[in-house]
Amino acid sequence: MPELPEVESTVRELKKNILGDFLQDVWSEKERKDLKRVEGKRIEEIRRFGKNISFFLDNGEILLIHLRMTGHLLLGNWELKKNSATEKEEWWSKEPILQDKRNGFLRVIFFLASGKQVALSDPRKFAKVSLLQKKEMEKIIQELGPNPLSIKKKEFKKLFEGRKKEIKPLLMDQAFLAGIGNIYAAEILFKAKVNPCKKASLLKEEEVERIYYFTREILKKGIKLKGDSTSDYRLPSGKKGGYQECHLVYKRDNLPCFECKEKIKRTVVGSRGTYYCPSCQKKE
DNA sequence: GCTGCTGTTGGCGG
């Protein structure tokens, strides 16, 4: 699932390849006349806000992409061919990138002046692509919580004041902190030795401090390993990230805890699958 | 082949 480390890895790889390039043409599976406005525009900046990817264009508009659950962006080289049998358009790749099935669900393709292409592959079609004015973008940024990688400890601790919610759904609340999702929330709370359903208001100061420290440590590790490809996420190159190789608790139910050998459990907290060690992450 | 699970976000209703 694309969370902060996956989106950050995507943005970094895109910046290396297409910063300053010009958008020339757009193809989309669903009719998107509005996206035609990007044609001829230069990509002046590419930035991450929480789990959002934003392309700042030279006319002041912002192309915003949210990958939701199964979306990911690919750099590639495809050509469009007609399938006469169904009259449906099909994409064929010249590169081995599409040999990975996850990379074959192309919904939108941006053609750049350099000849490069950026495609959105998204099996479940949940990803959101929109073209925003500056004001609309500012509103989105304003509604997001702080960046967990830049907030200071003092400010972080303040966020918890008066919050009654369970800690895991709170960490995943994008208005509380921007960028944490189900996988990293579980990993962070395991390292911090905090039970995922403990009410935030009941957390001791040391617990909040550990959450602060390990939020940063785990997210940075996620970025270093270029994200988690447990599910559909791939880098723009089409390759997998590496975080799925070092899960501490996520998807490890019934396997021994790396700290105490107790069996990892799966429960549901805030209607999300939640993995934790019942012995290392006691509620009291 | 069918059912239910997966998990992000927004919208709805209690």
Added chain:
DNA sequence: CCCGCCAACAGCAG
């Protein structure tokens, strides 16, 4: 305001 539930959708395990 806050919570839970569901829909958007499609692949996939059982």
